[in-house]
Amino acid sequence: MDQRAEVVDTVLAALADPTRRQVLDLLAARGQATATTLADGLPVSRQAVVKHLAVLDAAGLVDSIKVGREVRYAVRTESLDTTARWMAALAADWDRRLAKIKRVAEAAEQKEKS
């Protein structure tokens, strides 16, 4: 697998944490925010939020820009979209395999009867 697998991996790991999903929710609601202001609306410290934002950044789920002395974050949709497509494709793949296995099983059953 190419780097797409890498993206999926980091995105899944990033989304697996409830606090990080909260961070993303807040960020999506505000459009743009700093770690300090995000921490106000969350039950954790600023430093915890900073760490979560670093993970989200590594997964490509957020973007950061320096404005003066503060760092503003904003959500990105590309990685999430990639992962959603991967997951849908995986579900479709499973369905395909299951259907195939079912056909084989039924064919074997028919043969047994005859």
Place this chain on the structure above:
Amino acid sequence: MDQRAEVVDTVLAALADPTRRQVLDLLAARGQATATTLADGLPVSRQAVVKHLAVLDAAGLVDSIKVGREVRYAVRTESLDTTARWMAALAADWDRRLAKIKRVAEAAEQKEKS
């Protein structure tokens, strides 16, 4: 949120682990398998596989049936599908919000110029 959020939560947590994704891959390839036979094709012990299967089962990603004295597992697609849809909807939601924020920002900029 209802139980759909619960599903998404457990599915994300389940898929976040690389070994569990391997287990699912193997299971999808074989259609049906026991923890013991799955452990043969994986770099971990049978007990580790059993634990992973328990997590996957709790997330609704696999199904188990007892056949004689062995327990056979098979993949399920419903939960994965639900999560894929949730993720796609989330990406769309973010896009919507970002577009809205962009419009507001541009409108404010226009006003400032005049």
Place this chain on the structure above:
DNA sequence: TTCGTGTGCAACTCTGTAGTTGCACACGAA
């Protein structure tokens, strides 16, 4: 019944990481 093998249960280790606190530094405003 006896033997072999697949499962289940429990205790344990160990690593990763979420979270905290404390302090130093940077930078904008008065």
Place this chain on the structure above:
DNA sequence: TTCGTGTGCAACTACAGAGTTGCACACGAA
């Protein structure tokens, strides 16, 4: 320049969970 506040860095604690090993039990086959 001085003060206030937002960031960054580092050390530390604590807990969850991935993985192992050992043993008891269940059940099919000879």
